[in-house]
Amino acid sequence: MKTINTCAEFLAYALAIEEEATERYTVFAEQMETTNNPEVAALFREMARLESEHAHRLEVAAEGESLPAIDPWELDFGDEDPPEAVDYSATHYLMTPYQALTLVLKAEQRAVDFFQRVAEGNGNDDMKQLAAEYAAEEREHVEKVAKWRNRYPPPDDNWDDDPDPPNELE
Amino acid sequence: MEEHKDRASSSISIALIGSGGAGVMTAGSMLLEAAGRAGLFGIMTRSAGPQIRGGEAAAMLRLATFPVESHDNEFDILLAIDWLNADRFRAEIPLGTQSLIIGETDAEPPQAFTDSGARTLELPLKQIARETDGGRENMVVLGVVCSLIGLPLEPLHQVLESLLKRKGQAAIDSSVACVDSGAAHTGKHQGSYQLSLSSEKQCDLWNISGNEAAGLGAIRGGVRFVAAYPITPATELLEWMAPALEQVGGILVQAEDELASVNQLIGASFGGTPSLTATSGPGLALMTESIGLAVASETPIVVVDVMRGGPSTGIPTKSEQSDLNIAIYGLHGDAPHLVLAPMSVADCLFTTQWAIHLAEKLQTAAIVLSDQNLGQTRAIIERPADVAFVSGRSIQETPMEGYQRYAVGGNGVSPMALPGTAGCQYTADGLEHAPSGIPSSRAEDHRQQLDKRRDKLVNHDYGDHWALIEGEGEFAVITWGSSLAPVREARAMLLSDGIDIRIIAPRLLLPVQPERMQQALAGVTGALVVEQSHGAQFFHYLQAFYPQKFEFMSMAQPGPLPIRPEQVVADIKTRGKY
Amino acid sequence: MEEHKDRASSSISIALIGSGGAGVMTAGSMLLEAAGRAGLFGIMTRSAGPQIRGGEAAAMLRLATFPVESHDNEFDILLAIDWLNADRFRAEIPLGTQSLIIGETDAEPPQAFTDSGARTLELPLKQIARETDGGRENMVVLGVVCSLIGLPLEPLHQVLESLLKRKGQAAIDSSVACVDSGAAHTGKHQGSYQLSLSSEKQCDLWNISGNEAAGLGAIRGGVRFVAAYPITPATELLEWMAPALEQVGGILVQAEDELASVNQLIGASFGGTPSLTATSGPGLALMTESIGLAVASETPIVVVDVMRGGPSTGIPTKSEQSDLNIAIYGLHGDAPHLVLAPMSVADCLFTTQWAIHLAEKLQTAAIVLSDQNLGQTRAIIERPADVAFVSGRSIQETPMEGYQRYAVGGNGVSPMALPGTAGCQYTADGLEHAPSGIPSSRAEDHRQQLDKRRDKLVNHDYGDHWALIEGEGEFAVITWGSSLAPVREARAMLLSDGIDIRIIAPRLLLPVQPERMQQALAGVTGALVVEQSHGAQFFHYLQAFYPQKFEFMSMAQPGPLPIRPEQVVADIKTRGKY
Amino acid sequence: MDQTSTSTAALKPKDYKSDTKPVWCPGCGDFSVLSAFTKAMAAMQLDPERVVVISGIGCSSRIPAYLNVYGFHAVHGRALPVGIGLKITRPDLTVMVAGGDGDGFSIGGNHFMQACRRNVDMTYVVMDNQVYGMTKGQASPTTEPDWERGKLTPHGTRINPFYPLVIALASGANFIARASSNDPNGAARVITEAVQHPGFSFVQILSPCITFRPEQRDWKKIVHPAPVVATADPAVAARRLMTDDNFFIGTLFKGERVPFTPEFEPRAESAHELETAFRMSA
């Protein structure tokens, strides 16, 4: 993982993380809406809302600062996928809330880990301080999501059983 | 009201709606199969949202004590597992005041449906399903429907048994339990749409789609080579044929595109093997140049066009009869060929088989115009009779001095030497040619070969199969293909008002049969032309080739909605001045 | 006999025959050019054996004091440099007793020609040529012809001067000498086919082929992009356009095939550039799928089909009007589009230009049906008038909130936003779509867009250009394209017998113009349909779309021979019961 | 590497998205490709109205309508010629063509080869899932010969697969790369490079069809970065392809082949000039 040294750099990373998460949760919510899975759709909508709030708060925090413009592929998270971003291939139209929240949980945990790593890294102190705050905040998220997930039963074995064939279109 | 009851006792229409994963299609198929086992006739069509998976879907069934080929004017029962985006099916599922809408408890049915004045019924489908281990709502729904229409549960149990075998006994048991439980929940509605089941069972019924029927017809007709490129809604015909051909020693080749597939047919047929492909509008468009080659080189091939909504990519999953023009007139130059159209699911078998026979016999290209409606409708039908039509190509079997592949004279069909026959070597050509096959631009050769290719088709005796003719009235309805079914139902409705109309539906669209048509129209004073196209293609085709003293009237309605019998009745009543 | 003389004084038909290398084509071209410089009108067509080089060839000319568009019933002069395989042209070069056959001394003309009863003349062409250093028989022949028809040698000298410049003065001198010497050898035949040259010269004459005229019309109409694949007999149109387009900043791209070329047009047109391609039957067949895309996506394109003998590869070098069907009906689905047909060499310019204007204005695909006869005939014509038709596409020039590319309403033509226009981004689609362009399979959207695409064409006012209408009789001859010329000559012949017929030749074949046709047919009691096809395609087209109380009669003759005026006269006399 | 600042005026990936919702199956690789497109466009700060994305028919070919740029959803297999006609006549636009392996390598195979040869300055992105998704799972040219679940090829296609990178290189494409939908950021980078490189750029993106080829979910474990940097030498590129396992990710070739850029500047003609050739100087 590339070292992150300044607050500006860190904020740029954090913003990218939140924006990516917002985008993906939005896409997933839309997916579930179009495939008639409203319960999971609502859940992803909620996540998208939370993440975009984060992003917005970051934007406010970064007001006045000139953040470096980093192309998405220049962001370096070590070997990991971007923290807080659920893999595009992970969704399924029959997925249950439990499964959705499990994905969210993993992503949030990766965010915790990332911020923690930065906080423990060797950047300047202000930045480390900021990172630690974020790590703490994300940790709260993790707990919240974990609780949230407990409200739902785990899926049964044939959760993805669809007796009908896919549609052909063109 | 009474009338409704009467109709209901012999034919019931049921729509099952639900989102992907709910299994309405499977439930529908099982219901159809069970009805068939109980000796009923029926059809099932499908509709779905634009999503590839997970979208809203509808299985639309009509079960009846008599053979049915199209949907009724209204649905009697609409049963939804969920209502998500269900209103997209509004136009496809017309309801009336006698209809019954059934949905999950506390899930309000969309106003689009309730506006019809239909009665509603709420049932705790989810809860009923949950009460059974591994239970599913779609099985509950099946039980509900059976109870409403009075279908005994036993055949359905059998269907579950055979279809769920590979899932294990537990799955069967839970499905059976759900069905039974669903059936037990209809309360006072039980039997309220009772179908009068006849006690003597139809003993030779089939459950088949038009696409499958066409495939079977092809094989019965002698086709042993298919080259094709997948395209909706023809793919299923091909998918059925791939393994089926193997059983008879034939083969299906998936080609790189339609240009390749049609030319592979020409090669195979040149070698002596009856060959066929299936496609839809865009694919047919790509094939026309080479269909012209088949015509000019007198190489038999058959192309089944399972029509969909056009133009261009159009509406691939919906039916329309708008490829009539391209099929009749779409080849460049003067290229006489065969165009045939099946008019029911069962007739897909007959017409395809006949097309192969004719193409082979007359050494030309045949286009079979099926459509999405016929092709993808699954129906319980009486086992189609075996017909004697098999490929019977005129072959030059023995060596022959001065063999001329395109010899003129006689009935225009000249014996074809197959590679391997010594002494008859020739080169087939798409250039105009002398009787030998050698290219020629002489006026006499051109005229002779043009005459030959036309006359062999025109002079053939196609017999009574050329058209279906029914009824005696002075007012005729001329229609074709899948539009025949609603027209026939319309006639039945009119008959009950004491009005008879004459129906003429040509199965053979090219070459035209002026004398036969004249005979069929004898005494007719007015005719309505019913078709599913925007441009009134069939109407203009009739004017072009069968002009009459009276003027044709046109009822042309584009897809995607099917033509309903009552629309035809209304139109006839206005135009026929009844 | 006298009649012949009269006709001869205003129109003379000459055929020059010779093997490859003899230079008859060049001689013919020079003669035509010289005639034009002398203020005459004329046409020249060609015919050749199947060999690529060295085969027998014929240049067939008709020179006249009035504009001519087709060949006469007979040729007055047949002049052969040699007679090798010349009899293959027998059918194309009809002779009469007043005709003169000229050949090399001691070279017997083929019986096929002498059977006509024509007079013969032997001339020592070879020897005359040899007398001049570097002399060639084809130049001698030119002199002979000039002398026979009384064409002054001066314009021919000028032609030689300008055309042989790059070969040097010696070549010019020897050619001039041969010409003069040939002219001196006609003896008593001098002036025996004298054309009455008018003293006032036509001052604005052009020497142009139909293919070139179409190319020029395209550029005048605004075409700046052409993508194409060569095919006989359209290639020359493209070959003319390649450098011509460069002069106006446009470009021609040679594509890998017709599928690519038509789709390149669609791309270029989507970007705002009026685009055209030219092809012939087989190429058109390959294009139909994507022409349908142009229709559905409302992207203007123009396809010129220079028709040749069909079906399949057919007779590529000969003319036929047998692509009418594919042009009118060849697209799958309901795909209303424009079909236009020029009816003379000069009209190739007008009609092509108009087609571009209409395609652009109505945002659709236009097919222009030219043919080998029009395309490859070289003619001396009056300079065609400038017309105001230029591309005038309705463009959404400014950003617009909620822009809908396929908005319905109005005249059906919805402003098109071009890439680069901010705020109007949309996706053009060949799938059926909502007004926004988003795919839709809803019945309302389908109906609306089908209506839109049809109505915008049907409701446009095409004005008087839709057809050429001539004459007053109660008997009509309805014809189209290159068949008009012999029909007009037939009318002239009939007029001299005091018979007038009415000629109706639609330039606009699609959309049909029922009201205008009804008006044109007012008072008509019988009509003969004249066309160059085997299947009577135009006849059936008329029945399909313009049914009349009276029955149409059909005179349909396939290629490769052109229709002769006297055939039309004979037919009219029989059918019109004159 | 970016010149743009993150001023509020800057366009974000989501600004390149349209309001139309994909019909794709959740989990389909194409979602990630869509995201890569928007990221690449944002990285280049392209004016949305000056970008055109053209496609054929297939699941993947639905992509234009999901972008807030100009689009053309053409017929099956013919997107490339549409793109070529557009780019030649509108060199000011950024032209991208996108679609599937069936659309591009089966019915469209010839146009692919000829477009590589013509080397017009445009970018072609193929979302390769080694199957026909839209028509329910038949084998495509890139399908392994022994895949037996294609319903038209129950014993597998038993024919040699099509190697898109090899054909692209052999035919004359000027930029050749492979990306994976598992790494949308990496795919965005490759698309960006491809657009910026002159001439015809070809990008194969491995994009699983989770419905008909669920086993492709495992691709994320199989793909691996290209061992070396892009070469400008076709021979070097060709040698690398000889050991290609079809799963390396990265840019293979950035060539120096001269793009096809004919002059195109339409003028209202001087009719006179063109007419002189026909006029008889009597």
Place this chain on the structure above:
Amino acid sequence: MDQTSTSTAALKPKDYKSDTKPVWCPGCGDFSVLSAFTKAMAAMQLDPERVVVISGIGCSSRIPAYLNVYGFHAVHGRALPVGIGLKITRPDLTVMVAGGDGDGFSIGGNHFMQACRRNVDMTYVVMDNQVYGMTKGQASPTTEPDWERGKLTPHGTRINPFYPLVIALASGANFIARASSNDPNGAARVITEAVQHPGFSFVQILSPCITFRPEQRDWKKIVHPAPVVATADPAVAARRLMTDDNFFIGTLFKGERVPFTPEFEPRAESAHELETAFRMSA
């Protein structure tokens, strides 16, 4: 190499010629190719009635009618699929496809590539004159980019030429060779080898168009034999092609790729069997 004796019964090259006279220009390379065909057939003592030669449209594509075997003069660009359909259903026949560079590599380019992939046991001979002869001299895919005499490309095509051997190898052809019409005997040998080798064999024959490309008469000075013997290793063949000057003559590749030979033995079906699937067991 011949098993047949030269008894009087043996067929001579002329026995494979038909009575139809070629329309070709005297001097055209195709005459020599015609002779090579007859020699090859005689060398193999093929029964004329068991040979089928299929072509598209073009000067070269006129060849079937000049042979005393079965022939099919199909439409432009589609000869290969005709051949494939025939060979799959009539494995007993010797199927050869012949034509020009325009027919085979331009309009027919996709079928060429896909036929190589499919690797059906047949032989494809392209008479390459780097021009469209039949339509009077336009550039073809193999034309040099700077040839300025094509009337549709007055400044040259300015696009990368098509390399038939490279595409054949990349796509999966099992036999690849180049011959020259200047050496009809050599060409006959190559054709013989090609026919005898299993799978899809591709032979490019340099065959000048003396009418539209008179400079090709010089080819006879330029062609030169391949320096080495044919390889069975695609990688070796590919390396050799990297230094190909397009004028080496000889067999490049004789592969061991498995031909596509599906079972085909038509039987009158037992209708019963196929029907069971539909029958309701009431």
